[in-house]
Amino acid sequence: MGMDPWLPFGFRVGQGDSSQSLELAGANWQIIRLKSKDRCLLVKRDLLSKWQDDGLVEDGIFFELENTSHEIWYALSSWDRTLCSVQDGKVVKSKSVAAAFAVALKETRQLGSQFGFQDAIYFERISRLLPTYTVSERASDEDVLGRWLTGGVHISASAVRRMDQAMAWLNEREIRQVLAYAGIAPSEVLPGTSPSDIELTTNEVVASEAAISSDVTRARLDTFELPGRPQLAAFFNEHVIDIVRNQERYRAVGIDFPSAMILHGPPGCGKTFAVHKLIDFLGWPSFEIDASSVASPYIHETSKKVAQVFTAAIEKSPSVLVIDEMEAFLADRDMGSGHHRVEEVAEFLRRIPEAIENNVLIIAMTNRIDLIDPAIQRRGRFDHIIEVDFANAEEITSLLKNLLKSLPTADDVNVELLADELSGRPLSDVSFVVREAARLTAREALPLIDHAMLMSALRVVPARDREGGKRKHKIGFI
Incomplete structure (x- = not known):
């Protein structure tokens, strides 16, 4: 089928990123590359509904795209995580990538025996x-794994001898380990293999499989959550938590520490709450620069106090440095603010x-991004500029459910109706x-x-009058 992109070049996706090119496409899905080199999975509503009904995806993974002619949902994948069609045949040849695919195969299979993976999308994240529920003839899990590992050759992965001959980048023992990760038993024993070799390999497989399973479980359980702000939580998990948790993997490709970020939006939209929740989750010492703590009428005094806060944060790293009301310090210098500014x-x-460079996570907040000096916003200083608007009804519903779940509530509570009434208000x-x-x-x-x-x-809290009672821009996290 033709690969006509659903999104035009430069269409905004996620937190300030935009579409660049279409990589793969199916009837109800597309994989696109973004300008940041990350990838994005786009799906139609009916396909996403099937995944949700089958328990394959959880809430907070996919988000609805606005301003499109079709009902399209998206999920982001960082550039170093595999996102591809199983049929694509393009495989990064490394044992870790093979093991990750095998674990995904086993974990997805455990959710149901009815799925066919010959047409599946592999989402490593x-x-x-x-x-994708096509009508093509179903292939066994052994055939799916064998074809994916060999780059398209129709070999059952359980045929260890044939797999060993077809691949130079995995040896016989490693193939058996990958099979164990996938929960697939080998159908043959290579000549010359002794019982002690089999026992040793089995022990290695059990230990390695337990380690991988533990890593996956820990990653899922130890996830930052932000009730009412799933997209902002997803951003923090992707661009902060994952980098901190997997430092060695990121350092290998030149990423030592999370980049600085700016959160901007109207007062009461939840910026400060989100930052404090992140600090609590990380458990790092935090430092703050705001007008009340460092502003001074004396020349050079403000700069001196700013330097002292930065020095203290570096000495206690890893740490978090929060720059609140950054427009008070970092307004555009072309606006004539004086030598001291x-x-x-x-x-x-x-x-x-x-x-x-010294492991200080910098988060700045402002209500007036239009006043901030362009030199400050340049990538390399603040790589991520994130708009946090007032919550929409869906986000408020999530927050209400979270707040009420630990309280005794009557059966007549209509959370959705209450969320509609609260839509557009501060959290x-x-x-x-x-x-x-x-x-x-x-x-x-x-x-x-x-x-x-x-x-x-x-x-008790009547709706606030904003621009004649009507909002003139979108509600929600962008």
Whole structure:
């Protein structure tokens, strides 16, 4: 079939990235390359629904694209993780890549015996083979693994001798290990293999499989979560947590530490809450630069205090340095802010790269990104500029469910209806409504928080008037 891209060149995808080229396509899916060299999986709603119904993908993996003529959902994959069609035949020839594919095959198979993987999409980031449910004849798991490892040759992976002859980059013992990762038993024993060799190989396989399984489980359980902000949480997991967790793998390709980032958006959109949750998750010492802590009317004094905070953060690294209300320090120098302001900007320009090199995660926040000096926004200082807008109904629904799950609630609570009422408000309003409803329930000596109490709490915080009561830009995390 023809490969007509669903998205035009330069279409915005994810956190400030954009589409560059189409790599692979099927009837209901496409894999595209982004300008950052990362890849992106695009799927139509009906295919995604099948994956969700079959329990193959969890919430927070796919997000809906806005401003498209079709209902398209996307999931991001970093450039160093495999995202391809099983039929593509382009395999990076290394034992670790083979083992990762085998683990994904086994874990996906454990979710159901009805799936056929001959037409699947291999998504290494979530350790899944995602079937596309075509009508092509189903192949066995042994054939799928054999074809993928050999780059398209129709060999059953369980035929160890033939596999060993077809591949120069995996030896017989490594092939058996990969089979064990996939939960596939070999169908033959090579001549000259002694019982002790088989026992040794089996022990190695068990130990290696346990280590890989542990790594996958830990990665899934030890995931940063941000109720009501799944896309922002996904960004932190991809660009901060994964780099910190797998430092050796990233250092091998020249990435030593997460890049600095700017979060911008209106007051009350949840920037500060998100940053504090991330700091708590990392467990690192944190330092803050804001107007109340470093601003001074004396010449050179502000620059001196800024330098002291950077030095303290470097000495305690790994650490987090938060620059709050960055427009107070880093406004555009062309706007005529005076010599002292130029000096402050220059101090930041000098210290930010130094801090990153010394394992300091820098997160800046602002309500006015339009005022920030362009030199500060240049990649190399802040690689990621992320817009955090007010939450939409779907995000508020997620937050409400998270806040209410530990509280006694009545069956009549309609979270979706309440979320519609709260859509477009600061996340602090959402938390307040739940707390106020709990207070009203306790005051009335009632055993459960019901929908009427939540609506009563909602009336305490009337909707804020913004631009005549109508929003003029999109709601949600971009």
